[in-house]
Amino acid sequence: MGPIQIKQILECKIGTQVVVKGWVRTKRESKNAVFIAINDGSTIHTIQAVAESGQINEDTLRLITTGSCVRVVGLLVASAGAGQAVEVKIEEVEVYGTADPDHYPLQPKKHSLEFLREIAHLRPRTNTFSAILRIRHTLAFAINQYFNDHGFFYLHTPIITASDAEGAGEMFRVTTLDLNKLPRTDEGKIDFKEDFFGRETNLTVSGQLEGELGAMALSKIYTFGPTFRAENSNTTRHLAEFWMIEPEMAFFELEDNMNLAEDFVKYVIGYAVQHCADDLEFLQKRLEEEEKSKPQNERSMPLLEKLNFVISNAFERVTYTEAIDILLKSKPHKEKKFQYDVAWGIDLQSEHERFLVEKHFKKPVILTNYPRAIKSFYMKQNDPNPAEPGATVRAMDVLFPGIGEIIGGSQREDNYDKLVTRMHEVGIEPEALWWYLDTRKFGTAPHAGFGLGFERLVLFVTGMGNIRDVIPFPRAPKSAEF
């Protein structure tokens, strides 16, 4: 199906007649020969096509520049030069599309990531971004594979939702109303009965609630789809549109949930290490170059070493109460180096999480049993524990070095009365989520689940520093060009 790609061509036997179709990375001319490095994105490697001087006519040769697209027909031969095992001896060359060197922004040189963000339509043609996109694909594939192998069903939860009670953040409004001529009710409010769905609708901030409905029928489901948050977040870890993986399992308690999260993350990272060796090696070298400008003590582990470390070591599991204890006894707390005070009941700040993960444990950490007051209404309430100053819920956050929270999850409250009471306490109308509450009314069951930010996973695996560089076309405040 379709032409053979460079990845396969590089593995063909010498003497094979091949057709190479791809984009020119560099062209080098010498007295006796012309060298063209071609890449088609199937691999990080280029294939070198060689022609005798004068073999390609002047007019055609002039059009072969960095960024142009070509088709080359020739024989795969052992390379006469060092640097590559095989090359294509050109018999015929055709230029599909030119790329005027005066205007094509990608030059055969290093570009800053900031500049490449401004040309997001072309940056997949760079080594760095094609490597990231191949790794991103591989991780997505591994995720589906893992869940399929473990008896999960891929549930497609809705993108458009009428529930604004999920409490996961600001939402994007979905409407077909004419914004210049909004229909009004008698009280002067916007009349959403006139809107497409006959009610207020938004883009989803989480598929969890619907995911729970699926788990209460299929036992184990997962969602993997786009998620939207209209928060005015300007950080290297946030996007307005991102992809989230949300497994939800009946008959899973918190412990099972943690075991699954850890096994799952290790599997998908391991899958990428196994299947993206070339790309990861390239990114590792790139990072090492970048780190050269940093002082010795700030340099981090080589990328592959870091990934293997995470795969082969057990995540540290501590309760929120234990974590607060560690922080209270920590040096930065005693020396008042933390910007935010530590006390039982606070929501842990970035600096606290970083201390626990990067300084204290030096490995991924799963924090559990957070105070009820700082967590969502749907989390299962723990029985009172004399060792804990206040009420807690069966929540779990998986914290990764450099990324922070990569997974947030919990065992869910399966007791109807407790759930309704909690909803009243936090100001959510139970009537609005009557369908959600029905699962607790009819055949309720212990169950649990979590949400994994896909881009944060890609960020960790690729070693990149900004989340806008691990999604093809990032959506962020004041930024939706491509």
Next chain:
RNA sequence: UCCUAAAUAGCUCAGUCGGUUAGAGCAUCUGACUGUUAAUCAGAGGGUCGCUGGUUCGAGUCCAGCUUUGGGAGCCA
């Protein structure tokens, strides 16, 4: 949204105390050389110094506002 730094050639940056004609490397073009590896060497072209206003005899440089971007914080995945 807050804090902070920045914006000068296609890209990455330098530009001293406010002073004459705006600097480099890479890229591009031309030539030389070479089974080359992001080739090398020589030369050439390339600038509304983010925008608006102000201070000044004189502003890339100082001041104010705005815009955009980087980093950090909050919100979270």
